[in-house]
Amino acid sequence: MRFPLALLASSALVITSADAQQAQSLSPRDVQEAAKQHPEIVAEFGGAETGPRAAYVEGVGRRVAAFSGTANAGQVYRFTTLNSAVENAFAVPGGYVYITRQLMGIMNDEAELAFVVGHETGHIAANHAQARKAASQNNSILGVLGAVLGAVVGNNAFGNVIAQSAQQFSKLRTLSFSRNQEYQADVLGIRYISQAGYDPNAGASMLTQLTRESALEARVQGDTNRSAPEWASTHPLSQNRVTQASQAARQTGRAGSGLRNRDAFLAQLDGVMMDDDPAQGVIDGRTFTHPDLRLQFIVPTGYLMQNSSSAVSIEGSAGQAQFSGGRFDGNIQTYIGQVLQQLTGGQAQIALGPLQQTNVNGLPATYVTGRANTSSGAVDVSVFAYQWDAKTAYHFVALTQAGQGLAPFATMVNSLRRITTAEASAIRPKVIDVVTVGRADTIQSLANRMAYRDYKLDRFLVLNGLTTGSRLAPGQKVKLVVYGSRGG
Helix, strand or coil: CCCCCHHHHHHCCCCCCCCCCCCECCCHHHHHHHHHHHHHHHHHCCCECCCHHHHHHHHHHHHHHCCCCECCHHHHCEEEEECCCCCCEEEECCCEEEEEHHHHHCCCCHHHHHHHHHHHHHHHHCCCHHHHHHHHHCCCCCCHHHHHHHHCCCCCHHHHHHHHHHHHHCHHHCCHHHHHHHHHHHHHHHHHHHHCCECCCHHHHHHHHHHHHHHHHHHHHHHHCECCCHHHHHCCCCHHHHHHHHHHHHHCCCCCCCECCHHHHHHHHCCCEECCCHHHCEEECCEEEECCCCEEEECCCCCEEEECCCCEEEEECCEEEEEEEEECCCCHHHHHHHHHHHHHCCCCCCEECCCEEEEECCEEEEEEEEEEEECCEEEEEEEEEEEEECCEEEEEEEEEECCCCCHHHHHHHCCCEECCHHHHHCCCCEEEEEEECCCCCCHHHHHCCCCCCCCHHHHHHHHCCCCCCCCCCCCCEEEEEEECCCCC
């Protein structure tokens, strides 16, 4: 479980342009705020990678940032690789750039990595944040649940979870105002990587890769019940954007020349985890399973999940929910009261109904539904808590339209159960395996080795930037996603 972070909604800001070629210093206030936020971002996105791969990304980032026109670029920019299953890269004003291992997994060479970090560096160097902030303030959150953000949810850690989820599923999906900023960041990123010695065509190839991956995810999304890739939400993709990136590359006069460093990149990528980290639980269709906590639940049909280090967010047409847990002192009523207090932050009153008790798959459970008034009308706020053991409780918090209560999530709250040791042991991580194509290998034979139940061929082709008409040559290196082990 990983809490979805408002910092992604408010700090992964795609940014309006000043000429990044002019030497300028980053705002000391932004630098201070970015440093303060950094540990929170790292914690909420599953932790930061360390070791050779992290150093490699940092090195590529610094090489590119040196051409950003920022004063003391080598000291002020920091590049962090996050242990997140979300395909995303984002920048925090103040010089911090983040890229997830999942996004790295769909890249095919170092030049594409350089473009992504260059694109994000461009957002910072061009000071896009203020324009994005102003635009986002004018971009209202959709639906009655959005009213909860200002009227019910406080500025505390748990309350922000609901707010952040709503922002990610509503506000971040209406980012047409940022399209020009995206083009500008593309151009800056292409300029930077060209000056750093990379092939500027990597911009167009990376955007093509992202577009294909986003299209594939859209096809399988109904089966995965996972929220759309964040890059696709926060960085609108289009063929026009790819075309403009190609034009920008040609304008450098270096298109098709420069470094790609495919082998070096693949060597670093070998063994990278893809999709969910079992240590944080895994999403498989409508099912969330945590092998270490030994629990499982199933979301309603048509609902999407988003995993974080501390919670699972669930979103659908009839409401939103969060699953989390905490210390338990033996009094479930006190536990529920604490959850509600954290949710409201003491800033709003919830008229609660009576506590009701039940039993779910052998687990003692207590639940309550209350009514909160917002500027857009009344909203039902429900807590469904389970006594897991003498010291641990888990719970769902649900926000639904007034009068619905827990009804939209009835099947979900009644699905939580303990899993067996065998079920837990069967859950293994997926990792990238870089293999050398042999004489007998074909695209189909290699695709058959992919650790997925469906879309094996499509996933293999997209992962490697290939098409059905591509030819493989013996000695060529390609990526597979295979099952790893919990110990490796």
